[in-house]
């Protein structure tokens with residue numbers, strides 16, 4: 001979501017984030033599967049963010065049924081370790097500094113309308129850093145949700161050809177096409 | 191009729207010239223090329239063709255069409271840096287580039303522009319670059335076009351998304367054209383930015399890399415150079431790590447060579463020089479990235495399915511020289527589209543529900559103001575770049591034009607890359623105001639350049655007009671970093687042309 005500067009630039013705010021406001025991490029029980037990147041607390045935050053960013057509707061599945069937070073956990077586990085730390089910090093900051101969102105209580109204590117207002121406050125914050133954080137969360141939830149094939153039918157998006165359309169070499173054998181460019185190994189007629 | 195399967199041994203990762211590390215590697219070669227993208231693979235191939243002993247080192251994996259399944263979920267992590275989540279330090283611009291054999295070319299949209307004469311003249315006259323005028327580069331440019339088999343997109347290959355743009359362009363009375371591209375016998379599947387599963391897009395991993403191997407070069411995938419070690423002005427060794435793709439184990443890597451060519455792209459090349467304390471104060475400065483701002487147009491009842499066919503077919507460049515922007519048609523898969531649309535909650539869902547009725551194009555600016563690449567305490571690059579006010583004005587002019595052309599084409603609404611109401615009327619266009627401060631508008635960079643600019647005066651340039659790093663005797667750069675300015679146009683042909691030109695002028699370093 002960021003380019004390895006979030007952590008540094010968030011310095012002062014992180015001090016605030018360490019204050020005991022909002023929901024404390026340890027109160028969260030682990031989901032019934034192994035998390036690879038998130039703590040149970042972070043998993044709860046991202047689950048809630050996804051509920052608000054990609055809330056279903058229009059015949060689209062709800063993010064809980066797709067396991068968006070679980071899939072996001074898998075994506076973040078692939079990040080370069082130096083970037084990983086940034087996202088952990090963002091999630092802590094996001095939940096624990098309600099004052100920045102002009103709200104009372106942490107993100108996880110908000111009802112649906114409060115959660116939307118909390119997100120909107122980050123989105124429109126005068127602080128560039130918070131807008132940056134919001135966009136990182138928004139893009140993560142939206143990208144993971146719409147990468148899931150279960151959202152595609154409503155979009156009339158047919159999805160990949162691979163495994164579906166035979167281009168002449170058999171469905172299971174798409175990697176067997178010919179070299180079609182005649183010039184790759186040719187002498188350039190200078 | 192079925193055609194025979196590919197037989198070239200040079201596109202096979204099992205080729206003995208593709209080195210799999212199963213322990214620490216110590217290499218001795220004549221020329222070590224670091225990075226196998228548009229610049230590095232071209233340079234390696236040209237030198238190998240001239241008889242040099244070349245080792246081509248690439249930190250990304252060797253991905254072939256067999257692994258390319260056209261799913262964003264699998265391909266974005268496989269190819270793109272930080273799963274396509276990298277941004278400028280201010281968070282304002284999503285920065286896309288790839289790490290794999292073939293570099294970013296493997297995921298690019300195959301648009302081909304020759305370096306224009308006015309640009310090369312500008313580089314010579316205003317930036318003191320010597321020997322890169324049109325006439326100097328003509329042969330190199332022609333060879334690149336030949337090897338990549340560049341041709342114009344045929345009328346029957348133009349997708350519906352581009353046809354909407356063409357209609358709008360015609361109705362508002364401006365001029366556009368179909369792109370030249372480096373695809374051969376394209377099947378029009380439309381997944382170019384996730385790698386071509388059919389090898390029809392003629393990217394460097396199936397063109398210049400195998401060509402380099404056919405002339406005897408050796409390829410080292412997953413070989414990452416972390417530091418260059420020098421003695422005086424001479425670089426003597428490159429060190430890093432190499433990973434065995436089978437076991438997943440990493441090992442130390444050391445390369446000794448007579449000459450080293452850095453071609454890691456405009457973010458990683460200056461990073462390597464900075465970490466190695468090589469070069470002058472210009473290293474990392476002058477970073478440009480062609481910020482892109484897209485408009486998504488809801489075409490009402492018209493079914494567009496913009497994701498079908500060649501993703502980018504049509505463009506307008508008549509404003510490039512005087513107003514600093516081009517317009518290009520574009521579309522992406524649902525995951526990338528949703529991530530880049532500036533909406534969330536029910537408004538995102540409503541827009542995505544209209545996915546098959548959306549057409550899209552972007553304005554790409556020739557950014558005059560620049561940023562810089564620096565390395566943080568963890569040794570990773572930070573992109574200090576923020577869109578300047580004058581560059582934002584170019585983007586705004588382009589967004590107005592795009593909105594006009596989409597409304598003329600019949601759009602019910604044109605969604606700008608910022609939150610808020612879409613454009614529905616000419617009055618909306620007249621009153622259009624976009625706040626370009628970071629993270630208030632959705633911007634993307636697919637072209638990074640300029641962070642090791644060339645020229646003859648080391649006060650203003652990091653490398654000379656032949657790509658040699660100032661203050662060194664045997665270290666060269668051959669990628670998009672060397673551009674003295676942004677170019678406004680899609681850069682792969684200019685990168686490969688300059689790399690060919692540099693390779694043509696390369697001579698064996700004198701023994702010290």
Ligand SMILES: Cc1cc2nc3c(=O)[nH]c(=O)nc-3n(C[C@H](O)[C@H](O)[C@H](O)COP(=O)(O)OP(=O)(O)OC[C@H]3O[C@@H](n4cnc5c(N)ncnc54)[C@H](O)[C@@H]3O)c2cc1C
Pocket residue numbers: 224225226227228229230247248249250286287288289290291292293294295297298299300301302303383413414415416453454455456458459462635636637638668669670671679680681682683685
């Ligand atoms: C989505 C997308 C679409 C695009 N479409 C087009 C298009 O249609 N037309 C066009 O002209 N351009 C397009 N581009 C841009 C174009 O592909 C790039 O500008 C071009 O590839 C840059 O060439 P390069 O040699 O500078 O870097 P790259 O091609 O990025 O190659 C650099 C390589 O060096 C490797 N590397 C870096 N550091 C090290 C190290 N320390 N050790 C070992 N290896 C290292 C990297 O892993 C990478 O593979 C597109 C880009 C994107 C992201």
